[in-house]
Structure formats: C-alpha cells, structure tokens
Amino acid sequence: MFSTTVIFQMTVQDDRRENELITLFQLQKPANATRSGTDAVLYFNGRYIPFELKSTTSYSVTTVRDFGLTHIQKWQDKHWLFGFYNKEGAKLNYCLYGSPQAMEKWIHEKEAYILPDYKLAQLAPELLTFNVLYKILGQKQIYTLEDARRLQKKQYTIQQYRNQMDLTQGYSPERMLAILKDRCRYLIERGSTLNNPHIPASYFQGWERITENHAQRLRELVAEFLDYKA
Structure with missing residues (x-):
C-alpha cells in the first residue's frame, strides 16, 4: 500500500x-x-x-x-x-x-469489457422486491433516516436523504425500495470499474x-x- x-x-x-x-x-x-x-x-x-x-x-x-x-x-x-x-x-x-481515431480501438475494447456489467447495473435493481427489502431492513410502515443510512451509507448527503423522504417522519416502503435499488445500481457499477487499465x-x-x-x-x-x- x-x-x-x-x-x-x-x-x-x-x-x-x-x-x-x-x-x-x-x-x-x-x-x-x-x-x-x-x-x-x-x-x-x-x-x-x-x-x-x-x-x-x-x-x-x-x-x-x-x-x-x-x-x-x-x-x-x-x-x-x-x-x-x-x-x-x-x-x-x-x-x-x-488522435480520437488512433485511440478508438483501445477505448472500444475497454467499453466492450465493462458494458455487460453496466447493463446488469441497470437491469438487476428492477428485480428487487418488497420481500428483499423486508429481509434487509424488516417490514415497516415508516422507515427512518437511520434505516436509509444503513443502505446508502455516505453516498447521499444529509440534504439528499431529507429530499428523499416522502412521509413526515421518514420514508414509505415504496420510497425505501427505490433507495435500495439505487444502492444496488451503485454497487454493481462500482464493481464493474477497471483498476488502472494500461495501454x-x-x-x-x-x-x-x-x-x-x-x-x-x-x-x-x-x-x-x-x-x-x-
């Protein structure tokens, strides 16, 4: 290191x-x-x-x-x-x-390598259901700010967390499922990146x-x- x-x-x-x-x-x-x-x-x-x-x-x-x-x-x-x-x-x-033409082949090779993962990042979150949410956070009528932070960690600012609230005291199951999908998308996209590819x-x-x-x-x-x- x-x-x-x-x-x-x-x-x-x-x-x-x-x-x-x-x-x-x-x-x-x-x-x-x-x-x-x-x-x-x-x-x-x-x-x-x-x-x-x-x-x-x-x-x-x-x-x-x-x-x-x-x-x-x-x-x-x-x-x-x-x-x-x-x-x-x-x-x-x-x-x-x-030139852009000279670099095109290398860029396209890298794009082809990571593109399936990015497609997965768009498709997989939509497969998540309320049952998945309940297994992670439990079944609740209202989810709290702490619940949301358990999912998104530091990926949201405090203002973003508050903007996501659709209930007076927190989040509905529908909104929390959307946050879970967002987290899933982030994790897959993050995992699909390459570590310093060489030319x-x-x-x-x-x-x-x-x-x-x-x-x-x-x-x-x-x-x-x-x-x-x-």
Whole structure:
C-alpha cells in the first residue's frame, strides 16, 4: 500500500510532467480545470481542441483508477499526448500524439469489457422486491433516516436523504425500495470499474515519435486528422 507521502510525490511528478508537455506543445490549461476534466486545450483554426495528457517512465501507459463508463464517454472525442520519460522521470525521451481515431480501438475494447456489467447495473435493481427489502431492513410502515443510512451509507448527503423522504417522519416502503435499488445500481457499477487499465507498448507500434519541433508537428498532425475527418 502506498503511503500518503508517496502518493503526494507521484502526484507532484505527474503535474510537473503534465505542465512540461503543455509548455512544450504550446497548449493551454482550460478554464476551471479539474483532475477529472480536460487536461489541456489546443487553440487551432478558430476552435479549442481538448487533450488528455499522460506521462510514463516505461513503454506502457497507465490511465486511471476506477476506470468506468464515464471515462469512456469523456475520452471518445479527446486527442491524446503521451510523454515517455527515462526511468527517473526527469528526462523526456519522446512524445506520441493519439488522435480520437488512433485511440478508438483501445477505448472500444475497454467499453466492450465493462458494458455487460453496466447493463446488469441497470437491469438487476428492477428485480428487487418488497420481500428483499423486508429481509434487509424488516417490514415497516415508516422507515427512518437511520434505516436509509444503513443502505446508502455516505453516498447521499444529509440534504439528499431529507429530499428523499416522502412521509413526515421518514420514508414509505415504496420510497425505501427505490433507495435500495439505487444502492444496488451503485454497487454493481462500482464493481464493474477497471483498476488502472494500461495501454500496452504494442498499441503504439508504428506511431511517430515526436522529438523536436513539438508544437509545430502537433499542429500538423492535428490538421491531418481534421482533414481526414472532414
């Protein structure tokens, strides 16, 4: 298990390398950027093109923890830049550009892997009945806030718990069954995520290595993709 110090050091290193790529390729940080959003944008021919930035000290590339359907939706139209560093992470050896078309095969492979679980997450909750609810919480005419918390734990805020109440002092069996279904859906979706799937070195076979004129070459490659897409 990583210590907090190690995780912090890794995050700092990732941020440093990400900023290096942004500078090298003359990209921009998007307004109100978050770690789950767009890493950088390229202003090109009057439009902002979103980029996902990844760096590695090996020949394969790690992606994200808890990879799920939201990442697939987020990445489908993204352009990618990969920075390949030496083992110490101090020297940039070369970069690769991945257009949405180039990354499509890998993304679709991951989507096909997790999609059955997500379909299960939509279908299974609807099979739950009052008998299942009664076996978990007992049969009651009114369920309390404590009952709801036994199901949803910290997945709801206190305001969300209160908004779900359909009775003066709590929840009807119908509303509690809906909360149980919501919990079931969450658990299956959570269990269907992949733990940091790698993009293997073999996937990049034949890709052009960018080692000089980084900003200019990137714009040439993006222009080629846009011409192809048109």
